[in-house]
Amino acid sequence: MNDDGTSARRATRVSFEVETLVPTVHGEFRFRAYHDRVAGTDHLAVVSGDPSGPGALVRVHSECLTGEAFGSLKCECGPQLDAALDLIAQHGGVVVYLRGHEGRGIGLLNKLRAYRLQESGLDTLEANMALQLPVDAREYGAAAAILAELGLTGIRLLTNNPDKVTQLEEHGITVTERVPLIVGRGDENAGYLDTKRDRMGHQLPGDSRPNPMSP
Numbered sequence: 001m002n003d004d005g006t007s008a009r010r011a012t013r014v015s016f017e018v019e020t021l022v023p024t025v026h027g028e029f030r031f032r033a034y035h036d037r038v039a040g041t042d043h044l045a046v047v048s049g050d051p052s053g054p055g056a057l058v059r060v061h062s063e064c065l066t067g068e069a070f071g072s073l074k075c076e077c078g079p080q081l082d083a084a085l086d087l088i089a090q091h092g093g094v095v096v097y098l099r100g101h102e103g104r105g106i107g108l109l110n111k112l113r114a115y116r117l118q119e120s121g122l123d124t125l126e127a128n129m130a131l132q133l134p135v136d137a138r139e140y141g142a143a144a145a146i147l148a149e150l151g152l153t154g155i156r157l158l159t160n161n162p163d164k165v166t167q168l169e170e171h172g173i174t175v176t177e178r179v180p181l182i183v184g185r186g187d188e189n190a191g192y193l194d195t196k197r198d199r200m201g202h203q204l205p206g207d208s209r210p211n212p213m214s215p
């Protein structure tokens, strides 16, 4: 036995509270709600089919009020959540929806402050730094605890963010495959997505900026 305490920490990080069936435009899902004993927030696991066993399709999705409730075009969170729900409805799997992750963890007010600075020409990373905030303050201990509670050990993770894979693995979750989730690119968020690709290591295609080498 070589347990460094990871599994014990996972077992106490969240408490399962309630499960109920919810029909949605994407299909009918089991909504399983958890309380996060460390962050004090509540999270959801949206479950389709029986995801236990190896190779379950999983999206670990950070709450984004502006993108999901209001259809903001400044990010691609809304289309990513929709696409993930469609995929798990079709193939089975889980979307872990993490509350308290607004603005990559800096909160709604600071996210809007960062947007305001972006109007002056800063990119998403520079705006956070100008506010003396972390570029990415999210942590995934609760997500790992929820996946463990669901009996998932080896998952196929829907993400373009290699750091999310690394963080989940550090919390004891084995990611057998990273499945890209390339949706929602448009004129309004092309610069934001380019910054995530070029400065934050996200695996994204395309380049909206003018190419100085082209005529």
Ligand SMILES: [Zn+2]
Residues within 6 Å of the ligand: 064, 066, 067, 068, 075, 076, 077, 078
């Ligand atoms: Zn967003």
